[in-house]
Amino acid sequence: MEQTKAWVDRAARELGVDDEIEVEELLLLTRDVAHQVTRPAAPLTTYLVGVAVARGMALDDARAAVARCLTEWEPIAED
Numbered sequence: 043m044e045q046t047k048a049w050v051d052r053a054a055r056e057l058g059v060d061d062e063i064e065v066e067e068l069l070l071l072t073r074d075v076a077h078q079v080t081r082p083a084a085p086l087t088t089y090l091v092g093v094a095v096a097r098g099m100a101l102d103d104a105r106a107a108v109a110r111c112l113t114e115w116e117p118i119a120e121d
Contacts, residue, residue, distance in 0.1 A: 064101065071105055078112050 043065070050063050068088060076084035087108060094104045 067101075067105065071108060074112055075108070079115060079117070 046069075047065050050065055054061075054063055068091070071091070072084045072088050075087045079087075091101070091104045091108060094107075095101050099107075
């Protein structure tokens with residue numbers, strides 16, 4: 043986890059992000075999406091959460107919205 047936090051801190055500085063990054067909470071959200079939807083949906087969902095937060099939504103509200111989506115998610119049958 044130390045390596046991950048160091049990377050996130052470095053990338054955040056490079057991107058001009060001053061906010062405290064809740065690494066563990068975001069990783070849990072990403073894990074849940076990967077396991078309940080699909081793996082490729084996980085980083086895309088994390089990106090969407092970031093966009094929502096950048097547009098003014100509180101991180102807790104964005105995480106709660108994704109959690110609601112997960113509880114209501116019905117997988118699409120694959121052929």
